[in-house]
Amino acid sequence: MTLKSAEVPRRSRHRRVPVALLVPAGLGLAFLVLPLAGLLIRAPWSTLPQRLTEPGVLTALRLSLQTATLATLLCLALGVPLAWLLARVEFPGRRLVRALVTVPLVLPPVVGGIALLLVFGRKGILGVWLDQAFGITLPFTTTGVILAEAFVAMPFLIIAVEGALRGSDTRYEEAAATLGARRWTTFTHVTLPLVAPGIAAGAVLCWARALGEFGATITFAGNFPGRTQTMPLAVYLALETDLDSAIVLSLILLTVSVTILAALRDKWITSP
Amino acid sequence: MKIRNALAALTVSGLLLLTGCGDSSDGGTASAPSGGSSTGAVTVFAAASLTESFTTIGKDFEAANPGAKVTFNFAGSSALATQINQGAPADVFASASPATMKTVTDAGNGDGTAATFVKNQLVIAVPKGNPKGVAGLADLTKPGVKVALCAEQVPCGAAATKALAAANVKLTPVTLEQDVKSALSKVKLGEVDAALAYRTDAQASAADVDGVEFPESAGAINDYPIIVLQNAPNKAGAQAFITYVQSDKGKAVLTAAGFQAP
Numbered sequence: 404m405t406l407k408s409a410e411v412p413r414r415s416r417h418r419r420v421p422v423a424l425l426v427p428a429g430l431g432l433a434f435l436v437l438p439l440a441g442l443l444i445r446a447p448w449s450t451l452p453q454r455l456t457e458p459g460v461l462t463a464l465r466l467s468l469q470t471a472t473l474a475t476l477l478c479l480a481l482g483v484p485l486a487w488l489l490a491r492v493e494f495p496g497r498r499l500v501r502a503l504v505t506v507p508l509v510l511p512p513v514v515g516g517i518a519l520l521l522v523f524g525r526k527g528i529l530g531v532w533l534d535q536a537f538g539i540t541l542p543f544t545t546t547g548v549i550l551a552e553a554f555v556a557m558p559f560l561i562i563a564v565e566g567a568l569r570g571s572d573t574r575y576e577e578a579a580a581t582l583g584a585r586r587w588t589t590f591t592h593v594t595l596p597l598v599a600p601g602i603a604a605g606a607v608l609c610w611a612r613a614l615g616e617f618g619a620t621i622t623f624a625g626n627f628p629g630r631t632q633t634m635p636l637a638v639y640l641a642l643e644t645d646l647d648s649a650i651v652l653s654l655i656l657l658t659v660s661v662t663i664l665a666a667l668r669d670k671w672i673t674s675p
Numbered sequence: 676m677k678i679r680n681a682l683a684a685l686t687v688s689g690l691l692l693l694t695g696c697g698d699s700s701d702g703g704t705a706s707a708p709s710g711g712s713s714t715g716a717v718t719v720f721a722a723a724s725l726t727e728s729f730t731t732i733g734k735d736f737e738a739a740n741p742g743a744k745v746t747f748n749f750a751g752s753s754a755l756a757t758q759i760n761q762g763a764p765a766d767v768f769a770s771a772s773p774a775t776m777k778t779v780t781d782a783g784n785g786d787g788t789a790a791t792f793v794k795n796q797l798v799i800a801v802p803k804g805n806p807k808g809v810a811g812l813a814d815l816t817k818p819g820v821k822v823a824l825c826a827e828q829v830p831c832g833a834a835a836t837k838a839l840a841a842a843n844v845k846l847t848p849v850t851l852e853q854d855v856k857s858a859l860s861k862v863k864l865g866e867v868d869a870a871l872a873y874r875t876d877a878q879a880s881a882a883d884v885d886g887v888e889f890p891e892s893a894g895a896i897n898d899y900p901i902i903v904l905q906n907a908p909n910k911a912g913a914q915a916f917i918t919y920v921q922s923d924k925g926k927a928v929l930t931a932a933g934f935q936a937p
Contacts, residue, residue, distance in 0.1 A: 526865035542866050543821070543849040625850025625861070626826065632851075639853065643753035643828035646760075 439657075446654055447647040454651045462629050463637040464655060470545065470633060471613040474552035475560075478609050482560040483602060487590065489561070490568035501565075508558045515554055516622025523550065523623075547624035548631050552613035560602075560609040567601020568594070607667050614660055714743040714912040718764065720755040721747060722771035722830070722899065723854045724795060727879045728932040729769070729920075735928070736919045745916065751829045751854035759784055759904060766913035769901040769920075771795070771855075771873075772830035776900040786910065789900035792921055793934035796896045797834055798886035800862050800872040807868045811889050812842040815869055823861045823870040826851040830897055831858070835871040837895035859884065873897075875933040898937065
């Protein structure tokens with residue numbers, strides 16, 4: 404096999420795609436795309452305009468975009484330093500911390516919501532203190548939605564940023580250090596610009612995950628139109644009575660997220 | 676060359692596995708009703724509020740019919756109706772409201788007409804000991820009292836809206852939950868001070884929750900209809916299960932859970 408391929412001119416290798424890879428690849432693509440096609444085929448196109456203008460739809464969409472964006476900002480503020488810590492600082496238990504950070508990835512979001520209630524709820528470990536000392540209760544508030552989304556989405560950001568940091572050349576940082584830069588200056592002036600594409604990619608992934616968040620949100624923040632009812636929750640409740648309107652809501656969410664993701668990708672993330 | 680062959684073999688065996696799965700599941704359901712006296716596998720889609728009583732009835736039914744195996748899917752009635760209308764393989768549907776049942780029968784997915792087998796009504800579920808001293812619907816509008824209701828799309832929410840209208844009480848809940856169990860869990864966790872839930876659900880959670888009766892709930896009694904489904908893989912088993920639910924033994928379990936006779 405190796406001998407043979409060496410004899411074959413280079414460009415012909417591009418032509419021959421192995422069937423054994425092409426078939427499962429095609430099946431994989433169909434598996435991912437067909438359900439989307441199903442939504443488009445079943446969508447009630449004739450009543451679409453009037454459904455789009457229903458007041459509840461725009462409220463839920465606005466809330467979704469706001470909370471996903473704020474959750475992403477929160478993840479950036481906390482997640483980038485954490486990713487830096489994991490990638491650049493040797494400390495005991497680093498592997499454990501790294502494993503703990505990814506727990507929300509595998510935790511069913513509904514369980515995440517319960518866990519958040521047990522800590523930040525009115526009777527929760529920190530929630531009791533927040534309530535008594537400051538009169539702050541987080542469940543059933545928009546802040547609660549942001550927390551639920553950030554909890555589920557932050558691992559995506561951390562993994563992406565840590566990967567970018569580990570892949571980046573540390574010699575620039577070392578050069579900055581030998582020139583007398585402090586660690587903080589090095590971080591802000593050398594490290595951050597160096598891994599900016601990685602941070603942007605992580606933020607986009609994080610935002611997309613936050614936008615689609617359902618389980619933790621409905622469990623921790625409940626469901627109330629205009630305050631905690633984001634698009635995925637609106638879709639779920641529409642599904643209870645009206646499949647068509649659930650499809651319309653899903654299509655809106657899809658269109659908005661795909662448009663924004665595509666726009667960001669072209670602008671900020673330059674693929675190699 | 677070897678690698679390519681191996682990959683091709685893998686793909687083929689994968690496909691075989693896939694088709695194999697389809698075959699075995701078809702065979703499983705087809706062979707179930709032909710089991711003579713045994714009633715085989717029965718899949719029951721039932722309203723969330725039936726969780727405890729139907730689980731007990733299911734075990735009794737299996738004990739009374741050796742070879743029978745009852746599998747439940749408990750969820751909000753409307754979600755179940757949607758699943759059934761989208762072709763979920765169920766034998767029996769027990770709904771918490773006639774309106775939800777109607778979406779299934781209107782779609783031609785019911786076999787015959789639905790029979791009402793129990794009634795249920797709402798109570799105000801409060802944390803054990805009733806710390807806020809809730810005595811009626813009007814108390815739920817007091818400042819500092821957080822209330823969870825079911826969303827209006829599910830039967831317990833529709834009943835709550837009806838009862839609140841009958842009492843002329845205007846209430847802003849902190850959340851509209853997707854089914855009665857999640858409304859009740861918010862009471863159990865202490866996140867809300869009260870929820871409108873079915874008497875049966877409050878009774879099932881009697882360890883953590885007290886049920887406060889209120890007169891207006893009489894105006895919002897929910898009938899629970901049950902039906903054999905048109906595309907049931909095991910119609911005989913489905914009918915046997917429904918007969919058992921309506922038998923004296925089934926009724927005893929339901930009454931003990933707080934349901935009323937139809």
